[in-house]
Amino acid sequence: MHNIKPETGGFFPRDRNWHPKAYTPDYKTSVVRSPQKALISFPNTVGEITGPMFGHDLLGELDDDLIYNYAKPGESAIGERIIVYGKVLDERGRGIPGVLVEFWQANAAGRYRHRNEGYLAPLDPNFGGCGRTISGEDGSYRFRTVKPGPYPWPNGVNDWRPSHIHFSIFGTGFAQRLITQMYFEGDPLIWQCPIVRTINDEAAIKQLTAALDMANTIPMDARAYKFDIVLRGRRSTLFENRMEGN
Amino acid sequence: MVQDLGLLKESASQTAGPYVHIGTAPNFLGTTGVYPEDLGISMVNDKTRGERITITGRIIDGTGTPLRDALIEIWQADSGGLYNSPTETRGAADPNFTGWGRTPCDFTTGVFTFETVKPGATPYPDRRMQAPHVTFWIVARGINLGLNTRMYFPDEEKANAEDPVLKRIEHQNRVPTLIAKKDGSTYTFDIHLQGDNETIFFDI
Ligand SMILES: [Fe+2]
Numbered sequence: 001m002h003n004i005k006p007e008t009g010g011f012f013p014r015d016r017n018w019h020p021k022a023y024t025p026d027y028k029t030s031v032v033r034s035p036q037k038a039l040i041s042f043p044n045t046v047g048e049i050t051g052p053m054f055g056h057d058l059l060g061e062l063d064d065d066l067i068y069n070y071a072k073p074g075e076s077a078i079g080e081r082i083i084v085y086g087k088v089l090d091e092r093g094r095g096i097p098g099v100l101v102e103f104w105q106a107n108a109a110g111r112y113r114h115r116n117e118g119y120l121a122p123l124d125p126n127f128g129g130c131g132r133t134i135s136g137e138d139g140s141y142r143f144r145t146v147k148p149g150p151y152p153w154p155n156g157v158n159d160w161r162p163s164h165i166h167f168s169i170f171g172t173g174f175a176q177r178l179i180t181q182m183y184f185e186g187d188p189l190i191w192q193c194p195i196v197r198t199i200n201d202e203a204a205i206k207q208l209t210a211a212l213d214m215a216n217t218i219p220m221d222a223r224a225y226k227f228d229i230v231l232r233g234r235r236s237t238l239f240e241n242r243m244e245g246n
Numbered sequence: 247m248v249q250d251l252g253l254l255k256e257s258a259s260q261t262a263g264p265y266v267h268i269g270t271a272p273n274f275l276g277t278t279g280v281y282p283e284d285l286g287i288s289m290v291n292d293k294t295r296g297e298r299i300t301i302t303g304r305i306i307d308g309t310g311t312p313l314r315d316a317l318i319e320i321w322q323a324d325s326g327g328l329y330n331s332p333t334e335t336r337g338a339a340d341p342n343f344t345g346w347g348r349t350p351c352d353f354t355t356g357v358f359t360f361e362t363v364k365p366g367a368t369p370y371p372d373r374r375m376q377a378p379h380v381t382f383w384i385v386a387r388g389i390n391l392g393l394n395t396r397m398y399f400p401d402e403e404k405a406n407a408e409d410p411v412l413k414r415i416e417h418q419n420r421v422p423t424l425i426a427k428k429d430g431s432t433y434t435f436d437i438h439l440q441g442d443n444e445t446i447f448f449d450i
Contacts, residue, residue, distance in 0.1 A: 014256065014449065018255055018256070018258055019259050019391045020391060021390065022391065024390060027261075030389070030390060031308070031388075032307040032309050032388070032439070032440065033307050033308070033387075033388035033389055033439050034389075034440070035440065035445075036440055037420075037444050039449040040414070040446055040447070040448050040449065041449040041450075042410075042448065042450070043371050044371070045368065045369070045370055045411075046323075046334065046336070046369065047322070047323065050329035050331035050334045051333065052321065052330070052344065054285075060280075060281070063281070089254060091254050091255070092252075092254070093253075093254050102269045103269055104265065104266075104268040112265045113268060113277055114265045115275065115276065117265065128268075128272065128277050129268050129277075130280055130281075132281075166260075166262065166263060166265075168262075168269060168270060172331075172333050173333060174381060174383070175450045178256075178257065179260070180258065180259050181260040196260075198390050199258050199260075203255075204258040205258070208258060229257050230254045230255060230256050231256060232256050233253070
């Protein structure tokens with residue numbers, strides 16, 4: 001599929017002040033699940049630079065359509081119909097082709113289809129809540145779904161998650177592996193959420209907030225939200241370092 | 247003023263949450279009919295080269311309780327030391343070995359299990375050899391950014407002693423936290439998030 005040889009350089013270091021820290025006591029579960037000793041750094045080796053890749057034959061016809069991929073024939077999921085689209089980019093701004101993007105979410109009422117879920121809002125018999133796709137030649141991806149509802153969760157007495165979609169993204173190297181969440185423009189719950197606020201930098205939160213894009217709606221059908229995802233960039237090997245004697 | 251480098255920032259991580267199974271292991275959860283099978287559940291087949299092994303263990307929090315809502319991915323070389331990846335430039339890996347596995351921890355016991363092969367040695371950037379190892383990536387509720395660690399093999403004492411990553415660890419008394427326990431062909435690797443035996447985690 002790709003004519004260009006993939007880049008194989010090591011990755012830019014992760015900016016661990018941009019990402020949330022491990023220990024974030026307002027998000028209570030992190031208290032006993034956060035390592036307390038310093039991380040050990042080492043230069044990327046072949047095991048960090050390489051990563052699993054998945055072919056398009058993996059994908060079923062409805063994998064990128066959550067409105068229909070769990071629905072009974074002739075039925076569809078209930079909720080605000082939306083299209084989420086964007087690009088998987090690297091830190092140099094280049095699209096990353098051929099990478100797997102997985103997503104999961106609550107239904108329009110804010111209820112997850114999960115055995116441990118306790119929220120009283122109803123399940124939608126036609127909504128499973130998972131989907132996946134593989135980025136195109138320019139890194140672009142898209143899927144159709146219903147807008148997830150906000151939901152309450154046991155942390156503080158009255159904490160609510162803003163509407164969000166969970167994303168799992170593979171790059172071309174295992175050190176790029178990332179899980180994050182997409183939020184929706186204009187949601188007042190974003191700035192009150194203890195999980196969102198594990199991130200210290202306002203700009204990093206805005207980067208996770210998808211923009212309503214009326215130019216890409218499907219009239220009389222679905223609105224569109226644009227959400228670009230940025231994975232770590234690779235150092236280019238402008239000059240090759242060789243050990244003496246090699 | 248100087249020229250703008252034009253670099254973007256990596257998207258910030260957010261926790262995988264308690265319901266990571268919905269998107270990554272729906273069949274394990276009981277949501278069937280969307281994907282034929284969960285990705286990463288089989289790494290090997292009948293033709294895979296190398297020594298068959300089982301890797302099992304638990305992830306234990308700061309109170310001593312195993313996590314029962316975590317998801318683990320592993321990534322490793324094949325028995326010849328090659329990764330099954332388009333970005334592997336040293337040769338073609340065993341086509342019957344994916345090198346990548348993914349599983350949730352058991353909902354009751356917290357135990358995870360992978361059926362795989364023992365990996366070969368791989369080079370460090372300066373061309374010294376690294377001991378055989380398996381890379382782990384752990385996400386869960388309460389973990390804000392996926393944790394990276396490595397499992398090494400107790401029956402590779404000589405290679406472990408020369409491993410460039412293990413050698414650069416200042417507190418050598420922590421190195422045993424990265425070495426699995428062996429019983430026949432089963433290697434047990436318990437991961438401690440906190441405490442006296444906190445596992446070494448890496449910034450890769
Ligand atoms: Fe969620």
